[in-house]
Amino acid sequence: MPLPERHSAARELRAGMTAVLPLLIGVAPFGLIYGVLARGTGLPVAMAQAMSLLVFAGASQFLAVGLIGTGAPWPILLLTTVIINLRHLLYSASLAPHMRPLRPLWKWVLAFLTVDEVYALAISRYQRPPAGATGEVHWYYLGAGITLWASWQSSTAIGIYLGAKVPAAWGLDFTLALTFIGLLMPALTDRPSRTAAATAGIVAVLGWSLPLKLGLVLAAASGIVAGMLVERGFAAARTAGGTSPES
Amino acid sequence: MSSPALWLAIVAMGLITYGLRVSMIILFGRVAMPEVLRRALRFVPPAVLAAIVLPELLIPGGRFALPPDNARLVAGVVAAGVAWWTRNVFLTIGTGMALLWVLQLILRS
Numbered sequence: 001m002p003l004p005e006r007h008s009a010a011r012e013l014r015a016g017m018t019a020v021l022p023l024l025i026g027v028a029p030f031g032l033i034y035g036v037l038a039r040g041t042g043l044p045v046a047m048a049q050a051m052s053l054l055v056f057a058g059a060s061q062f063l064a065v066g067l068i069g070t071g072a073p074w075p076i077l078l079l080t081t082v083i084i085n086l087r088h089l090l091y092s093a094s095l096a097p098h099m100r101p102l103r104p105l106w107k108w109v110l111a112f113l114t115v116d117e118v119y120a121l122a123i124s125r126y127q128r129p130p131a132g133a134t135g136e137v138h139w140y141y142l143g144a145g146i147t148l149w150a151s152w153q154s155s156t157a158i159g160i161y162l163g164a165k166v167p168a169a170w171g172l173d174f175t176l177a178l179t180f181i182g183l184l185m186p187a188l189t190d191r192p193s194r195t196a197a198a199t200a201g202i203v204a205v206l207g208w209s210l211p212l213k214l215g216l217v218l219a220a221a222s223g224i225v226a227g228m229l230v231e232r233g234f235a236a237a238r239t240a241g242g243t244s245p246e247s
Numbered sequence: 248m249s250s251p252a253l254w255l256a257i258v259a260m261g262l263i264t265y266g267l268r269v270s271m272i273i274l275f276g277r278v279a280m281p282e283v284l285r286r287a288l289r290f291v292p293p294a295v296l297a298a299i300v301l302p303e304l305l306i307p308g309g310r311f312a313l314p315p316d317n318a319r320l321v322a323g324v325v326a327a328g329v330a331w332w333t334r335n336v337f338l339t340i341g342t343g344m345a346l347l348w349v350l351q352l353i354l355r356s
Contacts, residue, residue, distance in 0.1 A: 022337035044250075047257060054261030059299075064260060074248060074256045081260045087295050088267040094288035096275035107276065111269035116299075120292055171347055174319060177303035178343040181327050182336035184296035197293035201301035208302045216298050223294025224287050231286070 012136045016121070016143025023117045026179025027058075027148060028155040029172040034061055035159020036166050041069035045160055052156040056149065057115060058176070060084050063213070076212075084213045087220055091119040098126040102138055110138060113145025115152075120183040192234070196227030318350035 031052070038048035043065060051061050060081055067077050091114055099107055114122070122141040129137050159166070166172065188194045200223025207215030248256065304323040305311060314321050326343030330336070 022335070022340070025337065026340050043253075047253060050254075051257050051260070054257060055264050056261075057264050060260070060264060068248070068253070071248075074252060074259075077256050078259055078263060081263050082267075085264050085267050087291075088264065089271060090288065090291045090295065092268055092271035093275065093280070093284065094291045096272045097280060097285070099272050100276050107272050108269060111272050112265060114268050116296075120296070123292060169351075171319075171344075171351070174303075174322070174347055175340055175344060177300055177319070177323060178326050178340040179336065180296050180300045180303075181323060181343070182330045182339035184293065184300055185327055185330035185339075186334050187292040187296060188331075193290060193293045196290040197297035200294035201297035204298035204302050205305050208306050215302075216295075219298035220291070220294045223298065224290040227290035227294065228287055 008132055008136050009139045012133055012139035013143040015133075016125075016140035016145075017147045019121050019125075019140070020117065020144040020147045023121075023179055023182075024148070024151050026175040026182075027117060028151055030058055030176040031152045031155030032159035032162070032166060033173050034058065034065070035156045035161070036163060037062065037159075038065045039160055039163045041065050043068060048160050049153075049156060052153055055081075056112070056152060057085055057088075058152075080212050083217060086217050087116075088114065090220065090224075091116075091123075094123060095119070095126070098123075098137070101135075106138055110141055110145060113142070113149055115148060117179065117183065118145045118148055120187070124186070192227045192231040195230045196223040199223045199226035315354065318347055318354060321350060322346040 034052070035048060038051070038061075039045070043051075048065075051064065055061055055064070063080055063084060064077055067080060092111065095114070099110065102110075110122075118141070121144045122137070125133075125137050125140050133140070184197065188197055200219045203222045204215055204219035207218050209215075210218070300323070304320045305317075307317060307319045312320070322343045325346055326339050329342045330339040333339070
């Protein structure tokens with residue numbers, strides 16, 4: 001392999017690791033709290049850590065621990081896992097065109113690392129790659145993914161170890177909502193995307209009490225449809241000869 | 248659930264989550280993606296992120312609340328402003344947490 005290519009791969013890997021660092025101050029406390037909660041419901045240490053290793057999905061792990069605590073049967077546990085993680089189908093589909101040229105092993109590994117934050121970083125890098133990084137973005141994706149994975153494992157372990165020593169009054173769980181706010185705002189690039197976000201947010205609040213977190217699925221679907229409708233409205237206005245509406 | 252059943256459930260949860268993550272990447276590595284779907288997927292980040300964030304701000308702790316009973320909503324809106332102007336996640340989280348703690352102190356006294 002020629003040297004310049006290797007250099008840009010290493011640079012992308014480092015860029016991915018750096019990009020994920022600020023997100024870790026949102027993710028690490030969340031991992032910590034997961035560990036605390038898991039121990040609180042009486043889940044054995046090995047199982048609590050195994051769930052982080054194998055499932056590697058924060059929201060889903062929180063719900064699972066809650067369900068196990070209330071003694072829910074396994075079909076409910078698995079069904080909840082499917083529904084809360086359905087958004088990963090969307091992530092997977094949206095990354096797919098960019099990942100087409102990759103070898104299968106890359107696809108299998110990167111897919112495993114695709115949590116919300118890694119998805120948000122990877123897709124925005126794929127959409128707007130910096131000069132010279134085109135074709136090497138999978139290294140960025142890998143760097144962000146393994147860094148987040150390692151931090152999730154270690155913060156979970158610390159939480160399991162600390163047990164109930166982290167006071168709930170600190171409100172550390174709020175860091176995750178703030179992380180998502182930090183990722184959401186830059187994604188609101190035009191009026192269709194802002195409409196998608198507003199619609200999804202409102203539907204999510206209205207559908208919050210639906211069972212099995214179905215509200216999230218419904219909200220994501222409504223948001224996407226709303227965004228497409230507004231975009232189509234723009235296209236129609238343009239072809240009709242009108243001035244393009246301000247976004 | 249018994250211990251072996253719990254282990255099985257955890258492994259199954261892992262397989263389900265991984266299956267959802269890898270499925271479309273593999274599928275659309277083999278077949279072309281329909282144009283409608285390609286256009287729809289642009290809205291995945293704003294829609295999904297907003298659907299996660301808004302209930303966290305408006306229904307903290309499982310109960311709908313508005314200020315002054317909802318410090319998280321105030322802190323979240325200010326943090327959103329910081330995120331919009333600075334595009335800096337570090338500053339966003341820092342401002343939001345600092346404001347949450349200050350508001351909690353004020354509201355408690």
